[in-house]
Amino acid sequence: MAKTTTRPAFKCTECGWTSGKWVGRCNECMTWGSVVEEGAPKLASVRSSIPVAKAVPISQVSADAAARTLTGVGELDRVLGAGVVPGAVLLLAGEPGVGKSTLLLEVAARWAKAGRRTLYVTGEESAAQVRLRADRTDALAEELYLAAETDLGTVLGHIEEVAPSLMVLDSVQTIGTAEADGSPGGITQVREVTGALVRVAKRRGMAVIIVGHVTKDGAIAGPRLLEHLVDVVLAFEGDRHSGFRMVRATKNRFGPADEVGCFEMGEQGIVEVPDPSGLFTSRHAEPVPGTCVAVTMEGRRPLLAELQALVAPSPLPQARRTMHGVDTGRLAMVLAVLERRCRVKLYDRDVYVSTVGGAKVADPSADLAAALAIASAATGHTIPHGVVALGEVGLAGELRRVPGTDRRLAEAARLGFTEAVVPAETGQARDRMPTMRYGLRVHAAATLQQALDAVGLVPRRGSGPAPSADVG
Structure with missing residues (x-):
């Protein structure tokens, strides 16, 4: 039997929110002036109907109609x-x-x-x-x-x-x-x-x-x-x-x-x-301190992105940290790890990090490339031509593996790179990792310091962080 239902007197024309009294602003979508008075009550009923097409087993449904x-x-x-x-x-x-x-x-x-x-x-x-x-x-x-x-x-x-x-x-x-x-x-x-x-x-x-x-x-x-x-x-x-x-x-x-x-x-x-990787990398006639190439993943597609860093003495009491195209939170963590674990002096220096070509890099695999670029700019040492780096940096200074390593290395080799720095989470994993993959010479590093050593970025004497008091 049909049942009569009484609807609230006022309704929002934007989102359908209902109210028993008029209000100037909808409490659901926060739109002003969208609550209006509703019409007379309507008769509501639910009745079953005979289906036009019968249900069939899914194995009997043809997929030809869904051809792409x-x-x-x-x-x-x-x-x-x-x-x-x-x-x-x-x-x-x-x-x-x-x-x-x-x-x-x-x-x-x-x-x-x-x-x-x-x-x-x-x-x-x-x-x-x-x-x-x-x-x-x-x-x-x-x-x-x-x-x-x-x-x-x-x-x-x-x-x-x-x-x-x-x-x-x-x-x-x-x-x-x-x-x-x-x-x-x-x-x-x-x-x-x-x-x-x-x-x-x-x-x-x-x-x-x-x-x-x-x-x-x-x-x-x-x-x-x-x-x-x-x-x-x-x-x-x-x-x-x-x-x-x-x-x-x-x-x-x-x-x-x-x-x-x-x-x-x-x-x-x-x-x-x-082939968009060329948009985010640049070719230098001579090696320049402060540059390193990362291999990121956009969906299932590997993309190469060049990260550039500049480190300069700061005239300010608090040094500047300016980032473009990278996650500022992750870069702040990388700076802290470089200073604390690798004794790269940064606390009194301005640090600028940017990507080439307007690329936006949010992949944690770019941590290692950013760290190498910053260390290169801070020490004045250059990273050799043809080197890519991929790996996530932990707070303890360790390097963590990232998914899709083989696909990333294959893309780097296709574009002419010759060396790669990748994480090796344990000493045994580092020993088992082959030194050549896809035509690349692979440097497996368990820590960020080992990665710096692999590309010749050894901090200069006395470039460690400021002395701090022991706790405990």
Whole structure:
């Protein structure tokens, strides 16, 4: 029997929070002026219905309908796991100006040039503005259809008329519908628009790529439900002052969620960078103190990054510690270990550490390269050409192994490096480790001091830390 339920008198149009009385600010999403009076009570009932399709054993379900299709952009296909699955909904989020629209216009053009019908819907630009960008990046194709719309119903009408196999929506925050409360970009509107696109994508077997905005702290704007509704969540990362861009999968129902794709933004648009290690290293005619190359892992891809350090006498009572592109907390720990365990004098010197090419290094495996670069700058001794270093530094001065050592060494050997300094956690492990791997001469060190000795960075006499009183 149907049961009548009484709903609260007031509801937030942004997040759906309900209240028995009017308030000026929603207690859930903290939005001002979004709480409005609800209508009359409605009749609520739950009834069973006959399913349209019968449930079958999973072994009898054909996987042919989920065959992947390559986008034509190799680095994006790498992140997605060898292409797009029909009916999949992808969310691409990134900061303003990072190049989201440029990348997806290139994806849409390559998809269309392969003879597959594509619909590009823009809610942020006019059709003429998108055409200008397409002329500049050579993204014109006969099968690429363009529409500038901000109404969900009209967008769905375009889908029925064009019948594309891929649709790009730029962006979900600009599309609104009269079926939901609030203004376009609000929590309720974004949820309704995304839900409608997911339903039509699954029904038609059409792949959909949605552009999403991010908040000032880097999180995807809108309700958290947005990330649950879609099949793939991609983060488009990059610095405005650098042309390097990275697409990182944070969720992928059809492939690995730890893969990255590399791109470079130029005057002619965005181009793939299948071998990005050269962007983050520099070649010096003569060895220079204060430089060392690390092998980091971005997802499952090894990348070489050069760390540079400069150590100078400080005129200030408290020496400066300036870091760019590296984790300041980890570097502070490395400085303390160098001074305390390896007697490298740093307490009265300014220390500057930076990466080459705007790379951001958060991998603990870069600890050893940073320590060698700082020790080289402090002692004035150079690290020989062709040396890479990888390993995590512990507070006791020990070196800890990092995952993917073989893959990192193979990448370094491929790029022409000849020596590597790697951790050996015990003396027995150091004795068992081969001296040659992938054509590299391997120096296995159990401690940071042994790593310094392996590359000839012996602190000068009297360069140890300031005397301290014994405790205990």
